[in-house]
Each structure stands twice: as structure tokens, then as C-alpha cells.
Amino acid sequence: MPFRPMLRTLALGAVLATCAPVSAQTFGTLNQDSHAGIVDVVSAGMGGAVAATATPDSPFFSNPAHIAGTQRLGFTLFGATAGVGGNVRETYDFYDQTLGPAIEEGLDGIRRSDPDRLQAIYDEAFRIGTSQKTADVAVLAPSARMRVGRVAVGLGLFGSGTARAKISDDGGAGIPFIDLYSQADVLVPLTAATAVPGLPFRLDVGASATYLQRRLTAKADAIDALDPDDEKVYLFRGDGLRLGLGAQAHDVGTPGLDVGLALTNVGGALDMAFDRSIQIEGPDGAPDDLAEIARLEQRFDARGSAAAVRVGAAYRVPVRVPGVSNVTVATDYTSASTAEFGQSFQAGLRGGATVTLGGAFELRAGLSQGMPTAGAGVRTRYARIDYATYGVEDSRLLGQQSRRNHVVQIRVGLF
Amino acid sequence: MTIRLALATLAVALILPLTGCDETGGMTSDATTVIADAQIARQKRDFDRAEALLRGALDQDAQSAPVRAELAATLMARQGLDILDLGRIAQFVIDGTSGAPAAPAGAAHRGTCSFAGTGTPFNPTSVVGFPAIMASRAQIEEAIALTAPLLPASLTSFDACTAIAADGTLVYDRAGAATQLRASGLTNAQISQMLANNALARFLSAYLTVSTGLSQQATWYRMPDGSVGICADDPDALVEQTRPAVARLGTAVLSLDTRARAFGGATDLVDAATDAFADIREGITGFCASI
Numbered sequence: 001m002p003f004r005p006m007l008r009t010l011a012l013g014a015v016l017a018t019c020a021p022v023s024a025q026t027f028g029t030l031n032q033d034s035h036a037g038i039v040d041v042v043s044a045g046m047g048g049a050v051a052a053t054a055t056p057d058s059p060f061f062s063n064p065a066h067i068a069g070t071q072r073l074g075f076t077l078f079g080a081t082a083g084v085g086g087n088v089r090e091t092y093d094f095y096d097q098t099l100g101p102a103i104e105e106g107l108d109g110i111r112r113s114d115p116d117r118l119q120a121i122y123d124e125a126f127r128i129g130t131s132q133k134t135a136d137v138a139v140l141a142p143s144a145r146m147r148v149g150r151v152a153v154g155l156g157l158f159g160s161g162t163a164r165a166k167i168s169d170d171g172g173a174g175i176p177f178i179d180l181y182s183q184a185d186v187l188v189p190l191t192a193a194t195a196v197p198g199l200p201f202r203l204d205v206g207a208s209a210t211y212l213q214r215r216l217t218a219k220a221d222a223i224d225a226l227d228p229d230d231e232k233v234y235l236f237r238g239d240g241l242r243l244g245l246g247a248q249a250h251d252v253g254t255p256g257l258d259v260g261l262a263l264t265n266v267g268g269a270l271d272m273a274f275d276r277s278i279q280i281e282g283p284d285g286a287p288d289d290l291a292e293i294a295r296l297e298q299r300f301d302a303r304g305s306a307a308a309v310r311v312g313a314a315y316r317v318p319v320r321v322p323g324v325s326n327v328t329v330a331t332d333y334t335s336a337s338t339a340e341f342g343q344s345f346q347a348g349l350r351g352g353a354t355v356t357l358g359g360a361f362e363l364r365a366g367l368s369q370g371m372p373t374a375g376a377g378v379r380t381r382y383a384r385i386d387y388a389t390y391g392v393e394d395s396r397l398l399g400q401q402s403r404r405n406h407v408v409q410i411r412v413g414l415f
Numbered sequence: 416m417t418i419r420l421a422l423a424t425l426a427v428a429l430i431l432p433l434t435g436c437d438e439t440g441g442m443t444s445d446a447t448t449v450i451a452d453a454q455i456a457r458q459k460r461d462f463d464r465a466e467a468l469l470r471g472a473l474d475q476d477a478q479s480a481p482v483r484a485e486l487a488a489t490l491m492a493r494q495g496l497d498i499l500d501l502g503r504i505a506q507f508v509i510d511g512t513s514g515a516p517a518a519p520a521g522a523a524h525r526g527t528c529s530f531a532g533t534g535t536p537f538n539p540t541s542v543v544g545f546p547a548i549m550a551s552r553a554q555i556e557e558a559i560a561l562t563a564p565l566l567p568a569s570l571t572s573f574d575a576c577t578a579i580a581a582d583g584t585l586v587y588d589r590a591g592a593a594t595q596l597r598a599s600g601l602t603n604a605q606i607s608q609m610l611a612n613n614a615l616a617r618f619l620s621a622y623l624t625v626s627t628g629l630s631q632q633a634t635w636y637r638m639p640d641g642s643v644g645i646c647a648d649d650p651d652a653l654v655e656q657t658r659p660a661v662a663r664l665g666t667a668v669l670s671l672d673t674r675a676r677a678f679g680g681a682t683d684l685v686d687a688a689t690d691a692f693a694d695i696r697e698g699i700t701g702f703c704a705s706i
Binding site: 111112115118119127130170172174175221222225341395396397400401 | 451459460488491496497501502506544604608609611612614675678680681684
């Protein structure tokens with residue numbers, strides 16, 4: 001019966017479209033390798049401006065020169081980051097109020113009795129599935145920073161996992177197309193910086209080298225190309241070094257005005273090699289699809305990974321209000337794209353402000369890629385917790401495929 | 416002064432993205448970028464923008480395979496044409512469900528016909544959604560015209576009675592077709608999408624032709640075994656009039672087969688399409704015998 005495979009395809013597509021997990025703001029794609037790093041929650045809250053204002057993670061991933069500000073031993077014992085974003089609520093509502101009841105009622109019955117309703121469900125599933133949902137996690141294993149003479153150094157161990165899924169009608173004739181990509185990184189950044197003597201202002205310069213071990217997998221096919229009786233995902237692995245250089249000038253021209261410049265992610269795309277397969281459906285021991293492995297390897301090897309240039313300025317506003325401190329406004333431009341396409345100049349602009357209240361509470365706000373950001377944090381000597389909400393442009397132009405994210409981070413250590 | 420400059424820079428950085436004057440927001444001649452933008456617009460159901468982008472790109476390079484394929488996809492999506500329509504038609508033809516409320520069809524043809532004794536007459540235009548499909552005819556035909564130059568000859572030039580045998584066996588140069596498609600400048604995903612859209616457009620076009628485009632009275636019969644039969648005043652004329660439609664159906668079947676077996680896709684969909692093709696071809700009395 002001709003309609004059965006179609007209906008099965010559509011039903012599966014509709015379900016997948018709504019439970020489509022995820023993407024993250026630092027994901028790679030089949031066209032572009034992603035940079036090495038984790039979500040910098042503190043900077044995300046203030047619009048992503050980080051080149052000239054240090055955060056706990058910025059010396060490792062944004063500007064190595066920031067480690068030069070280390071005056072005494074500090075470390076993170078452990079920490080974790082979790083984030084979610086995109087149209088998660090809309091997706092849940094659609095499933096709860098429309099798709100779930102329809103599945104329970106029986107899609108085949110609806111097709112017979114009310115084809116217009118099925119068409120509407122189908123269209124809505126695509127609309128929601130095309131809009132990306134996000135989730136990301138990171139583990140902050142021990143990292144430390146210290147000063148050795150005139151040089152400050154930092155060493156850390158980080159793990160991050162991101163995944164992305166998108167369901168569109170790119171399969172042709174309304175057949176759902178699944179675009180899955182997931183990535184797990186182990187990052188070991190070593191960073192060092194020092195102040196350049198003999199200048200009329202303080203200039204810190206730094207360098208970083210990050211060992212990156214990346215595992216990733218992808219599945220990009222029309223849904224009817226997936227074999228419900230024998231389907232595997234193929235895991236690829238690559239290792240490499242990513243290098244970074246950075247500089248930060250303090251009190252340039254006027255007290256409180258800092259300027260930062262960084263070049264990161266130098267090292268090119270990783271050479272990914274097939275590692276192993278994971279059976280999703282079907283019997284264990286089924287042979288691997290060598291053609292799919294070859295296709296994926298070819299695509300991963302063809303990806304680019306451009307170095308990122310970041311330049312910015314920050315102004316530490318002198319405030320003499322009791323209980324208010326560390327008032328800073330900052331702005332950045334970064335060449336790093338947040339999409340799988342090259343982006344416009346405006347998409348690289350970041351800006352924001354932060355203020356500390358009572359010595360322990362931090363409030364942040366800003367604009368990133370034309371979207372407002374906000375953040376808050378509580379900081380003690382032994383622990384800190386931070387939250388940020390920010391927007392990411394997933395496409396080439398601002399406003400094309402915007403996505404709002406929420407991320408929270410907790411870390412314990414000595415700060 | 417420096418502070419003012421710093422604050423001014425910050426203000427520009429914050430406000431510039433809000434102006435909406437994204438520097439690359441206009442038309443661009445880079446086909447890859449145009450297609451990416453058009454895909455996003457299509458997925459957001461902004462069909463006006465998607466179509467404008469693609470038609471602009473087509474004006475600059477009428478032979479661009481990716482642009483032609485994406486424009487065909489946009490036209491089909493704009494009209495809301497998808498495999499749901501195909502499934503609805505198939506179900507209607509097989510057992511009469513998905514039919515709009517209408518008076519039962521009676522035999523319209525004159526003379527005798529082998530299907531008339533055992534089959535139940537029906538009106539093929541009474542399937543639910545038929546008016547919308549009919550209203551999309553121009554877009555369907557344009558989609559076919561856009562993808563036609565991209566199709567290998569083995570998918571378009573074949574003998575409908577031998578390339579697709581009665582038992583469903585497909586006899587054509589599949590490997591050659593796949594090689595030719597891969598050399599067209601399309602990615603595997605684009606090829607798969609193009610073949611699916613092409614198949615859908617040709618199925619719908621053929622259905623519109625045989626259901627509304629015949630110059631003589633014809634009657635469709637739904638047979639007890641799920642097949643169909645078509646009777647007409649002049650069987651020979653019916654064969655001639657339906658030949659282009661049957662050829663389109665054949666190309667649709669071969670497109671689906673190439674897609675499934677060379678680029679990944681459901682083979683049961685191919686089997687269903689092949690069965691439907693065989694049904695219709697055999698439902699036209701003497702179609703193959705007259706060749």
C-alpha cells in the first residue's frame with residue numbers, strides 16, 4: 001500500500017521534529033569545525049565582550065593575556081555548566097497540546113477523517129523542528145592559575161559535550177531530513193602571560209596552547225534513508241593543538257580604559273579518523289556501512305577551521321557609591337562565526353556592562369549579535385554560581401535564525 | 416575625550432546590529448550563499464523571499480543545478496505539495512477513502528469495457544484536496560521544467576513497457592544515472608531532494624492529466640483487487656493521450672528508485688510507486704500491446 005511508508009515516514013518525522021534535541025552555541029557542522037572552548041557564562045551575560053575584560057575562563061579560551069592579572073594562587077576544584085535554548089517551550093506545548101494527542105488518537109485515523117488537520121500538524125512540526133533547540137554541558141575539572149616570578153601561568157582540564165539536531169523538509173517532497181551532529185571534547189589548555197616592561201602603560205602579552213581531543217558523529221539523511229532494522233552512528237576521533245596569542249593594554253590614554261586583542265584557534269581543522277560504531281537499531285555485530293563512514297570522513301576532512309581574531313575595549317567606570325564596585329562597560333568585535341556560514345560584520349559585534357553589588361553579587365547586561373543579554377552571579381572566595389541568557393544567530397544574517405539560550409554554571413575552588 | 420571615544424565606540428557596537436542594515440542582507444551573486452539564504456527562508460515559510468532570491472540567481476545563471484533544484488523545491492513547498500498528497504491520492508484510488516463528498520460517478524464512456532463488469536466507477540477528481548492540486552498545476556509544471564535538464568537520459572528516455580516490467584523489475588542504467596547526477600554540481604543530499612521533488616511533481620502532473628486532460632469521455636473503475644481501470648470511447652486514442660502522462664509516471668518511479676538505491680531512501684516507497692505505475696499502465700487497455 002503506497003500510503004503506509006509515507007505515513008510512517010511522516011509520523012516519525014513529526015515525532016522527531018518535536019523531540020529534536022539540540023544544538024549548542026559552539027557546535028561544528030558538516031561544513032565547519034568548531035573552535036576549542038566552552039561557554040564563557042560570565043562574558044555571555046555581558047554581551048560576549050571579553051577581549052579586554054577578564055573572566056574566570058577567558059585566559060584559557062578567549063585572551064591568554066588575561067592570565068597576567070593573576071596575583072596569587074587560584075584554582076577551580078570542579079565545576080559544571082548546563083544550558084538550554086531555542087524554542088523549547090514552544091516545542092513542549094506543541095507536543096503536549098497537538099502532536100501527543102494526535103499520536104494517541106492515531107495519525108492513520110486522522111489522515112482518513114481529517115487530512116487537513118494532519119497536514120496542519122505536519123506543517124507545524126516542520127516549522128518547530130527547523131527552529132533549533134539547544135542544550136550543552138561542560139565539566140570543569142581542576143584548573144589552576146598562579147604566578148611564577150613575572151610570569152603568570154594557568155593550566156586546566158575541561159570537558160564539553162554538545163549536540164545539535166535539526167529537522168527540515170529538505171528531504172524533498174515533504175520528506176523530513178534529519179541533520180544530527182554531536183561532539184565531545186576534552187580540552188587541556190596551558191596559558192602563560194607576562195607584562196611587557198618599559199612602556200608608559202601596562203601591556204600584558206600571553207600565549208596559550210590547548211590540547212584538544214575531539215570525538216564526533218553526524219547523521220544527515222532523509223528520514224526514509226534510515227534503516228529501522230539496522231542503523232548505526234559512526235564515531236570519529238581527532239587530536240590536535242590549538243594555539244592562541246593575546247595582548248591587553250591597561251589604562252590606555254586614560255585611567256580605566258583597557259584594550260584587548262587576541263588570536264585564537266590557530267591550528268586548523270582536526271584530522272578526524274573513524275574510531276568505532278555504535279549500534280542504534282538492529283542486532284549487535286552487524287557490519288559497518290563503509291560507504292557512510294567514507295562519506296563522513298571525507299566531509300569532516302574537508303571542513304575548514306579559521307582562526308578567530310577578537311579585538312575589544314573595556315572601560316572601568318570610576319564609581320564612588322557604597323556597595324557598588326567593578327563597574328565596567330566593554331565592547332568587542334570577533335571574526336568567529338556562530339553559524340556554519342560566514343557572517344556579516346555586525347554579527348561579530350558584542351557589547352555589555354557589569355557591576356558588582358555588595359562585593360558578592362554581579363549583574364551583567366549587554367547586546368550580542370543584536371540580541372539582548374543578561375546575567376547574574378554570586379561570588380564568594382570558595383564558590384561561584386553564574387547565570388546568563390543570550391542570543392545566538394545560527395545563520396548568516398542577523399535575525400535570520402536567532403536562538404535564545406540560558407546557561408548556568410557552578411564552580412567550587414579558590415578564587 | 417578618550418572616554419567619550421570609548422563610549423561612542425561602545426554605543427556604535429551596541430546599536431549597529433539593531434539597525435537591521437546588515438551589510439550582507441541584500442542580494443548577493445554567490446550562488447551558495449543565495450541558496451543557503453533561500454533554504455532558510457523556505458524553512459521559515461517565507462516563500463516570497465526564497466523565490467525572489469532563487470529567481471534572481473537563475474537570471475544570472477540559468478544552468479545552475481543547485482539553484483534549479485532549490486527553486487523546484489520552493490515551488491512545491493509553497494503550494495504545500497508533499498507526499499501526504501500522494502498518499503491521499505493513492506488511498507483514494509485504491510479504496511475510495513479520502514474522497515470528497517460527491518455523487519457517485521457513473522459510466523461515462525460508450526461501448527463495452529472489460530473493467531465495467533467488475534469494477535466500481537469513480538471520479539478521480541473527487542479526491543480530497545484535488546482543487547488545491549489543480550490550482551498548483553503551473554507550479555508543478557515549472558518544477559518539472561526546472562528539474563528536467565538535471566535528469567540523466569536513462570530516467571527520461573525509456574520504454575514504459577520494458578524499462579518498468581509488469582512484475583515491478585526496473586531495467587535501466589541506474590549506476591550511470593547516479594554517476595551523471597553526481598557530476599551535476601549537486602551534493603548527494605541535493606540530488607536526493609531533487610529526485611523526490613521531481614517524482615512528486617511528475618506523479619501529480621500525470622494524475623492531473625489523466626483525470627482532467629483527456630479530450631474524450633473516460634471512466635475510472637476501482638477494481639476489487641485494488642487496481643484501477645480506465646475505459647474510454649476510443650481505447651486507441653486513450654493510449655495516445657495518456658502516453659506522456661505514463662512516461663512521466665515512469666520517470667517518477669525511476670527517480671525514486673535512483674534516489675533510494677544510489678542516494679539513500681525508502682525502497683518500499685519505490686515498490687509502492689512501481690505498483691501504482693503498473694496499475695495505471697495496465698488499467699489503460701492495450702497500452703503496452705499497442706506499442
